[in-house]
Amino acid sequence: xxxxxxxxxxxxxxxxxxxxxxxxxxxxxxxxxxxxxxxxxxxxxxxxxxxxxxxxxxxxxxxxxxxxxxxxxxxxxxxxxxxxxxxxxxxxxxxxxxxxxxxxxxxxxxxxxxxxxxxxxxxxxxxxxxxxxxxxxxxxxxxxxxxxxxxxxxxxxxxxxxxxxxxxxxxxxxxxxxxxxxxxxxxxxxxxxxxxxxxxxxxxxxxxxxxxxxxxxxxxxxxxxxxxxxxxxx
Numbered sequence: 001x002x003x004x005x006x007x008x009x010x011x012x013x014x015x016x017x018x019x020x021x022x023x024x025x026x027x028x029x030x031x032x033x034x035x036x037x038x039x040x041x042x043x044x045x046x047x048x049x050x051x052x053x054x055x056x057x058x059x060x061x062x063x064x065x066x067x068x069x070x071x072x073x074x075x076x077x078x079x080x081x082x083x084x085x086x087x088x089x090x091x092x093x094x095x096x097x098x099x100x101x102x103x104x105x106x107x108x109x110x111x112x113x114x115x116x117x118x119x120x121x122x123x124x125x126x127x128x129x130x131x132x133x134x135x136x137x138x139x140x141x142x143x144x145x146x147x148x149x150x151x152x153x154x155x156x157x158x159x160x161x162x163x164x165x166x167x168x169x170x171x172x173x174x175x176x177x178x179x180x181x182x183x184x185x186x187x188x189x190x191x192x193x194x195x196x197x198x199x200x201x202x203x204x205x206x207x208x209x210x211x212x213x214x215x216x217x218x219x220x221x222x223x224x225x226x227x228x229x230x231x232x233x234x
Contacts, residue, residue, distance in 0.1 A: 114138060
């Protein structure tokens, strides 16, 4: 019995050391990729490039309900974390282990900005580590309003719309500030899966997603139940 315990302890130590070694490998590789990306195009240049694009939309050109909807459904702890949401990451790890696949990364809005600025849509652990380093860099040099602004101006909304301005004009034929509460909450849900939730492709699924957005807003105390019902009845 004692020998069996010793064997079990040794196996546990081996797996623990292997986990540390694997983690170190991903950290070193991810940092190397991050350093190369920053060398090729420093963050301030990348941000300036985005901000100089035609139809770049500032926060004061967007309905507040749209901004509340985005934060509620995409990253409700956005104003509390430093670019990485450890609670979200932990939850994603548990789900990935259960599914035995890397299907969720627990990305914050800042991480999504990092991905949109520098990386591909590939789901890989090294890429997620690189993304995390970039996100920390973004949070170090930019305030939350700038980060949220960069998000809505770089995220994909389906139908070849890569900014909130293009999406609002394309789907509703109006500038973002003119969006109704209904349109704002509908648009906020699309980036999660643009090919699925684009209202031109799957209007019923888009509305289902919108209801989820609104439920998150209620949970985060951005809407009352009565206000939500009024929006959905528009």
